[in-house]
Every structure is written in C-alpha cells, then in structure tokens.
Amino acid sequence: MSEPKVLHEHQPTGKIALDPEKAEEGLSQLVMTVVELLRQLVERQAMRRVENGSLTEEEIERVGEALLNLEEKMEELKEIFQLDDDDLNIDLGPLGNLM
Amino acid sequence: MQAETNTEELTYLYAFIPTDEYEKNPFPERKGMDPEYTIKCLPFDTITAVTCPVSHQEFSEEVLQKKVDNMQWLQEKAFHHHEMMNTLHAEYTVIPLKFATIYEKTDSLEQVIEEKKEHIHSIFHEISNQEEWNIKIYTVKDEFTQRIETYHPDIEQKKQEIEGLSRGKQFFEKKKLKELILMKAEEEIDEYCERIHEQLMKWSTDHEIKKNWERKLTGRTDDMCWNGAYLLPKEKVKSTLSYIEEERERARKKVFPFTFEVTGPWPAYHFSNFINRGEQSGG
Numbered sequence: 001m002s003e004p005k006v007l008h009e010h011q012p013t014g015k016i017a018l019d020p021e022k023a024e025e026g027l028s029q030l031v032m033t034v035v036e037l038l039r040q041l042v043e044r045q046a047m048r049r050v051e052n053g054s055l056t057e058e059e060i061e062r063v064g065e066a067l068l069n070l071e072e073k074m075e076e077l078k079e080i081f082q083l084d085d086d087d088l089n090i091d092l093g094p095l096g097n098l099m
Numbered sequence: 100m101q102a103e104t105n106t107e108e109l110t111y112l113y114a115f116i117p118t119d120e121y122e123k124n125p126f127p128e129r130k131g132m133d134p135e136y137t138i139k140c141l142p143f144d145t146i147t148a149v150t151c152p153v154s155h156q157e158f159s160e161e162v163l164q165k166k167v168d169n170m171q172w173l174q175e176k177a178f179h180h181h182e183m184m185n186t187l188h189a190e191y192t193v194i195p196l197k198f199a200t201i202y203e204k205t206d207s208l209e210q211v212i213e214e215k216k217e218h219i220h221s222i223f224h225e226i227s228n229q230e231e232w233n234i235k236i237y238t239v240k241d242e243f244t245q246r247i248e249t250y251h252p253d254i255e256q257k258k259q260e261i262e263g264l265s266r267g268k269q270f271f272e273k274k275k276l277k278e279l280i281l282m283k284a285e286e287e288i289d290e291y292c293e294r295i296h297e298q299l300m301k302w303s304t305d306h307e308i309k310k311n312w313e314r315k316l317t318g319r320t321d322d323m324c325w326n327g328a329y330l331l332p333k334e335k336v337k338s339t340l341s342y343i344e345e346e347r348e349r350a351r352k353k354v355f356p357f358t359f360e361v362t363g364p365w366p367a368y369h370f371s372n373f374i375n376r377g378e379q380s381g382g
Contacts, residue, residue, distance in 0.1 A: 064269070068269075
C-alpha cells in the first residue's frame with residue numbers, strides 16, 4: 001500500500017465522498033467500508049457458530065485470536081486514514097444504516 | 100382530495116366544534132387559509148364546521164401536489180392551520196382535522212357530518228374539558244451505556260471472569276459482554292420510562308405511545324427514549340405537571356440523567372380521529 005496522504009478534518013456524513021478532486025480519499029473510505037462490512041459479517045457468523053456449539057475449544061481459540069488481530073488491524077488502518085466508525089457506514093435512507 | 104376544475108371555490112375544513120358552544124361565543128372575523136377569504140363557521144344542526152373558502156386555482160388537488168414541495172409555502176400554511184387549532188381549542192371543544200382537508204362542495208361536507216354525527220358527538224363528549232399533553236423523555240444513550248458498564252455489579256463480575264480466559268475466548272466473551280451492556284442499558288431506560296408512564300396513566304383518560312424520533316429529527320444532542328401523548332382532564336393537569344416537575348428534579352440528581360420535554364395544552368389531535376384518511380378526502 002502506498003504512503004497514505006494526510007486527510008482533511010471532516011464531519012461524518014454517512015455518505016462516501018466520491019468528489020473527483022478527492023477521489024483517493026473517497027476510494028480509501030469505500031474500500032475500508034467494504035472490508036469492515038465483511039469483517040463484521042465474518043465475526044457474526046463466527047459468533048453464531050460459537051453459540052450453537054459447532055466449534056471445538058481449539059477452534060474457538062484460533063478463530064477468536066484471528067478475529068481479534070483483524071479488529072486491531074482495522075483500528076490501525078482507520079487511524080492511518082483518519083476515519084472513524086461513522087465514516088465506515090453508509091446511510092441507506094429509509095433502510096437505515098449499512099452497519 | 101378530489102376536486103373538479105370547474106369549481107371556483109373549495110371548502111377548507113379546519114375542525115368541528117359543538118354548535119351550542121359556537122352560538123354562545125361566535126368566532127371573530129379572521130383571515131383564513133386562503134388570505135383572500137375569511138373563516139366561515141357553518142352550523143349543521145348540533146355540529147359546526149369551521150371552514151374557509153379557498154380558491155380552486157390555489158388549492159385544487161393538482162396544484163396542492165406541486166405546492167407541498169415548496170417548503171416555505173408548506174411551512175406558512177401548516178403554521179396557520181396549527182395556530183387556528185390552538186385558537187379554537189382555547190375557546191371550544193374542538194375536533195381538529197388533518198392539514199389540507201378540503202371539500203369540493205359544502206353539500207358533501209354536510210353529508211359526511213350527517214353520516215358521522217353520532218361518532219362526532221361521542222368524541223365531543225370524550226374530549227370535552229380535556230387537554231392533550233405530550234411528554235417526551237430524553238437521555239444520552241451512549242453515556243448511559245458507559246455508566247452501566249462502569250457501575251453495574253453484574254457487568255463488573257462478568258469482566259473479572261473474562262480476564263481469566265485465553266485471548267481467543269476473550270474476544271467472543273467481550274463481544275457478548277458488549278451486547279449484554281447494551282441490553283441492560285435499554286432495559287433500565289425502558290423501566291424508567293415505563294414507571295413514569297404508569298403514573299401518568301393514573302391521571303389520563305387516554306394515551307398514545309408514539310415512535311421515538313431520531314436525533315436528526317429532534318435536532319438535539321441526546322436521545323428520545325419516550326414519546327407519549329396523554330389526554331388529561333383539565334382538573335388533573337396541575338397534579339400531572341407537578342409530578343413531572345418532581346421527577347425532573349429527581350432525574351437531575353441521578354447518576355443516569357433523564358430530561359423531560361412537556362408540551363401542551365394541545366387540541367386532542369391523537370384522540371379525535373373520527374374519519375380514516377381515505378374517507379377524509381372531500382367528495
């Protein structure tokens with residue numbers, strides 16, 4: 001990944017900024033949103049499997065640790081791109097927020 | 100609303116009031132929804148319709164559909180409607196009608212009144228000498244949740260149990276704990292609001308629990324957690340408001356602060372819906 005540029009301070013809008021002048025910022029936000037969505041889906045699926053008892057103790061430990069590392073990595077990336085949780089969400093209007 | 104293009108004037112209907120109250124205290128001359136015309140009270144036997152003629156060019160269905168997109172026009176007209184309701188409510192027992200209830204001919208209005216006469220009278224009876232008050236309760240849910248996390252004994256115990264687990268298991272248990280904290284916070288907020296509501300029900304003759312509004316609607320920095328409309332007999336208003344004031348004081352001193360927003364008296368908007376939306380269209 002190339003060295004990210006320092007982004008401007010902004011207010012979360014619940015929308016992806018795809019301004020042609022700031023395409024790079026908008027793209028990183030979009031990619032991060034998709035990754036976060038996938039991460040949360042995987043996490044929920046894992047949680048379901050833990051709760052219905054379909055994982056062994058060893059598997060729970062392994063999956064839990066992997067998800068923890070992934071979560072920590074996402075936090076680092078959010079800091080690098082100066083994004084917060086609200087930025088990684090999309091306002092779907094009457095359907096509510098994406099996450 | 101159904102309107103024919105060949106009609107010059109339509110009839111905008113604000114409300115129904117009892118004719119005997121109107122006769123004792125006639126409504127003063129006042130500009131109507133269409134400023135070209137004044138308010139007209141039309142007695143139909145024991146029920147008086149508070150109306151205003153409106154021009155077909157300004158208020159026909161086709162024109163109205165376009166005008167509702169004009170926020171300035173809509174705001175001005177909705178405010179006029181609202182003000183009229185408050186004025187009527189101060190003087191009479193009033194059944195308020197929805198904004199933009201328009202009849203093509205007074206004959207059809209008369210026919211509706213005739214058909215719904217008994218129901219209108221029963222609503223007059225139910226809302227007579229009563230006032231609608233709206234009570235909203237707010238708290239900052241994030242802060243409330245954080246305090247639950249810090250102070251709740253069950254949560255503290257659970258946290259200690261998690262500390263002893265391996266790293267991978269901790270991940271899942273912490274997620275479950277987060278859900279538990281959110282659930283406890285919701286439970287405590289609901290319990291608090293329900294307790295207030297139970298007390299309010301003792302004084303009110305009717306109530307309606309409404310949907311909580313989101314921050315973008317309220318424009319506030321805290322979250323609405325209760326939104327109720329209460330129909331109160333006039334003699335119970337004072338004790339109800341004193342109770343709310345006491346609760347407001349108590350809530351200020353709590354670890355978990357709640358704030359109250361009380362508005363009223365309003366006409367009985369939530370307790371006088373005698374015609375459903377489909378029937379309400381003028382014909």
